[in-house]
Amino acid sequence: MALRVTIWNENIHEQQTDSVPAKIYPNGMHGAIKTLLENELGGAVTVSTATLDEPEHGLTKDVLDKTDVLMWWGHEAHPKVSDEVVQRVYDAVLGGMGLIVLHSGHYSKIFKKLMGTSCSLRWRSSKDREVVWNVNPTHPITQGVADPIVIPLQEMYGEYFDIPTPDELIFISSFTGGEVFRSGATWKRGLGKVFYFSPGDQDYPVYHQKEIGKVLANAAVWAKPVMRGEPIDATFHPDGWFDKN
């Protein structure tokens, strides 16, 4: 069965008439990312999208149950995402669903809830060049990806990035201004896998760049559930339980 990816986007910047994002992403960033994934994975993936203004933000239990990997793009509407939906996504991740958090999603409720830190960083939007370096050459996410990836114009995200120590550090970026950033990193949470990838912003055409698509496609395949269920619960085990098996 094809990998089932759902791309969630708050989809606000792109709706503002004549805005820069509206011009760069006429189909929304979720639309652009969908195209990137389909170009890389073809029939091996089925991509759906969901946005903030849909009922339950488009993330009903049924949708999540049928999602192998959820991608998340949010920015100015983080507080508008309902706590109930966040809890639902959180439970899905702990139960095995993959989650890929993009760019300004570092400050989303779901990412902060999974990380247990502030997820803060230094930033500046002034047309820095971002150069993304592979520091994990045998990781599935970096296979077939150019090293480095050069993003001609991009918002600067700089250290200190207040995240837990990654299970795996995948990419480190530099910016024209001299800053650096751990731009790709993974964590396991319960039975699910989480990948954070910072390149991508509403004001720059990053999600039209083929190399970025390759990373996201690799990440989606990597984040596929190994198993899927409820978050694990504490369970009583009497003396000798495993000897009786």
Next chain:
Amino acid sequence: MALRVTIWNENIHEQQTDSVPAKIYPNGMHGAIKTLLENELGGAVTVSTATLDEPEHGLTKDVLDKTDVLMWWGHEAHPKVSDEVVQRVYDAVLGGMGLIVLHSGHYSKIFKKLMGTSCSLRWRSSKDREVVWNVNPTHPITQGVADPIVIPLQEMYGEYFDIPTPDELIFISSFTGGEVFRSGATWKRGLGKVFYFSPGDQDYPVYHQKEIGKVLANAAVWAKPVMRGEPIDATFHPDGWFDKN
């Protein structure tokens, strides 16, 4: 200045007249832990206690501001701890306060919020012997601690323990029944340090055991804030900001 430790205990089991915990811990588990710490650290520590039934559970902003390291024992009253107090403790940890989570505190709101996982485990209370092994011999928490520590009678906590990969694994325990458990582990969260230590239960006299006191004293010293403030917030940095310094 002496290290300022606050021991928080829900203090419920010990209040039940004629209960086992009331007999083992007539001054509460917080009282027993206080004695352990004072025996190890003497004048180098000032120990306060706080319990669930105090206003704001005894954890006002003023109390937390004057606490270097908070120890947390909870069990059946996890849901009764107010979300507001949990958020306050969370902010204090991200801002630098040390936190030591004990035994059944694995299921406390504050630990789950900091870990981002279910923190579930296998368990059984049937008088297993727990043997605690040092797997990090040069870590500050293990200095001067017997290897192994033998706890004659203790509740069994077994893997799989659903926690994020520890930054540092410190202790692994075995139990009579054959189970194992990562019984001591550390994580950094924001500017604060977190140590989880599983030995200790209301039905067994673990908190009267000197070796356990040595571990808790070492952990308190280790968890002392390096710096202290608010959780880090994302900040704008214009081009060239650090060159102007």
Next chain:
Amino acid sequence: MALRVTIWNENIHEQQTDSVPAKIYPNGMHGAIKTLLENELGGAVTVSTATLDEPEHGLTKDVLDKTDVLMWWGHEAHPKVSDEVVQRVYDAVLGGMGLIVLHSGHYSKIFKKLMGTSCSLRWRSSKDREVVWNVNPTHPITQGVADPIVIPLQEMYGEYFDIPTPDELIFISSFTGGEVFRSGATWKRGLGKVFYFSPGDQDYPVYHQKEIGKVLANAAVWAKPVMRGEPIDATFHPDGWFDKN
């Protein structure tokens, strides 16, 4: 193409007439492990074996070039393994070949050279039961593996195991005597993957146990090279090199 596994065994204990190992492993431990792998992987694997007494210990450059994953069992003949062959295996691992080190191989030249530590441990051979617990339920190596694996009789290997912090901790074992051991762990070294797995000893029939075969088969598939070449070498890169691409 089928995965190409080479099992290296010093093959000494099994050659001693009427010895316990000779009776348990009439085809050598390498023979038993070969059967385990073929039973699990069938046509998806091609298994070769090599032993100490062959020219160049059976590990010529040609053999290594055609090996995807090398398994290593050694014990009393560690010092007899030539430094030249060890260097050759080391270079192959840094260049991408997978390596699975078994049991007493913890003290082999190749494992110590890759780890950079003493790899020492506590031990006792007195018929302990070993119980092997899965602490990484979504790792490829643990899929389809019973949790726990019970090994009725086995040599005891106990902490402190002097290894570098594993990249991934996979299994923890307990023993009848109360000891614990990090019995399964992974490290990346250069472009290669290394898995250490402690169950298995010349005096106990561990390599006839189906669950052990499942672990070894999973590990072989996991350790398959992502890419293969020479160990990476430091390289000069002139200013602007990547912009010219």
Next chain:
Amino acid sequence: MALRVTIWNENIHEQQTDSVPAKIYPNGMHGAIKTLLENELGGAVTVSTATLDEPEHGLTKDVLDKTDVLMWWGHEAHPKVSDEVVQRVYDAVLGGMGLIVLHSGHYSKIFKKLMGTSCSLRWRSSKDREVVWNVNPTHPITQGVADPIVIPLQEMYGEYFDIPTPDELIFISSFTGGEVFRSGATWKRGLGKVFYFSPGDQDYPVYHQKEIGKVLANAAVWAKPVMRGEPIDATFHPDGWFDKN
């Protein structure tokens, strides 16, 4: 007792009359580093130096026994360091001595032996500016250190840096050319602590920069032995050994 630091330097570049290194470092890089450490730590440190051309490279067993922390600067003479001395330093580290490896020491025999990888990297010496960022704000090594440290002119060291996953990542650098580098990282090896720090080169006056001195002083204090002895050896433990204590 004051911390006993020994700075080892191959001391070749500085001996070449009229060379750039001879002009920048008239007392050798070891002399400059000695001054940096003494300026930061005053009477809390006793600094000795040793060089390649001394008998046993100045690293006799007696010298190492009296060394708490060894710093290592080497470059073109790596192959001239005797294997016997390397083994002696290796044993001292596994037995508890701290080791701080500087810049081109990434390719030293001792660093490669402790890491178990090629330790290769990309490089260019063409007057890049290096900006060193703190990614571990509560680590002892970063306390009181400017963030970032700006090094006006320095050799470029770029990823991929072929090292094992660090136990702790401390610094990440960027370079004018756009490269990034994990420029400060720690590993435990046996009972000893290892810190690698890349800033510093024979052709640039990095070791006259006060901020670099602060990092090295912090690192020396951090790397101080917790205990000191021989590398750990595998030991027999009969059934019940710890119950008899």
